[in-house]
Amino acid sequence: MAVNSSSSSSSPPDQYSAIITTTTTTPLSENNEENRNGFNYKKGVKNLIETAPEMKKLPPEFVLKLPRNPLSASNAEIPVIDLSGLVNGSPVECRVSTVQAISSASALWGFFRIVNHGIEARLIEEMVEEVEAFFSLSSEEKMRYASEDVMSPVRYGTSLNSSSKHALHWRDYLRHYGHPFQNSFHLWPNNPTKYRNVAKKYLTEIWQLAMRIIGAISEGLGLEPNYIENSLGEGCQILAANYYPPCPEPDKTLGLAPHSDHGALTILMQNGVNGLQVKHNDTWIVVPHVPNSFVVNLGDFLEILSNGKYKSVEHRAVVNAQKTRISLAVGHGPQQSTVIGPASPLIKENEEVQYRPITYKDYIRLQQSSTIRGKTALHALMTKT
Helix, strand or coil: CCCCCEECCCCCCHHHHHHHHCCCCCCHHHCHHHHHHHCCHHHCHHHHHHHCCCCCCCCHHHCCCCCCCHHHCECCCCCEEEHHHHCCCCCHHHHHHHHHHHHHHHHHCCEEEEECCCCCHHHHHHHHHHHHHHHCCCHHHHHHHECCCCCCCEEEEECCCCCCCCCCCCCEEEEEECCCHHHCHHHCCCCCCCHHHHHHHHHHHHHHHHHHHHHHHHHHCCCCCCHHHHHCCCCEEEEEEEEECCCCCHHHCCCEEEECCCCCEEEEEECCCCCEEEEECCEEEECCCCCCCEEEEECHHHHHHCCCCCCCCCEEECCCCCCCEEEEEEEEECCCCEEECCCHHHCCCCCCCCECCEEHHHHHHHHHHCCCCECHHHHCCECCC
16 A cells, blocks of 8 residues: 655654664764874864875775775766746746656656756855855864764764764765754854855755755656645755865765765755766766756655655765865755655556655664665665565
């Protein structure tokens, strides 16, 4: 029987309790590498390179066992979608064409680039400036927001999101919830002084943009245009601001390991420095920066809701030796009490449901707590493996 993605406070089935609690939880602060070589890695890689500006070799804690040089990824033309066809008042044929383009990209790629999205370039610039100003604060100021809890509403950290022991990655991050703002706005950083207001304006417009895209995805699946948006309830928006400083040996590490996102879709922009790669047909593809565009990738929630018709896409971040890269990824999913599962209207007679139900909150914790990346959390929900 299909499970509707509807709000509920129900606990997840017992089989997930084991999955959620099996991840080890040795905090980074208890790892031996925190103060090895005289460096406090918990303060982040920006602090590391400022402490050792003449560093020529990557500290061994950051050297990853990679099957091949991550900088040798392939180039390919990714789908580019003009969103002007979704604007109210657009000719019907333009909307139909845009919905079809989004549906095709979702089914074949799991990601696409959007242009004519309606968000002003100056607002994007201001958001990047405020994020850069945050990462330029002292380590002590940033560490006010440090937390070992992956569910913390505001969190500064370094490497992967998990607080479990793991090989270190060349990234610092600031994560916090967005829409609905009344739950967390008062907890956001108040330094830089303009950060809260700029971030709220940016996240408000990104949420509205995401709902337009989600409406088109819903139509492309043969559902009512508002079906998926309604399934989100009040929703859950999460900003991940990522900071990747120049790395002495970028071919030996990653900024962020391969992973899929837990939500419905993520809207990403960056500061003009390349670093995003996506996995398509088992090949890593470079996704170059294009001014005035966003990259959209589908997340696990949409793969589950579509019962596997659309696939979430694995992606990763590589680093470079010359320039700091900043990326802002904004994820959009259902409210955390929602029990997620395939949409009932999409399950035909005698068709098997491919994913077991779980609350979205427990799925976030499951995925974010694990140090095993890729799509392992999603695979744990599949009825057949």
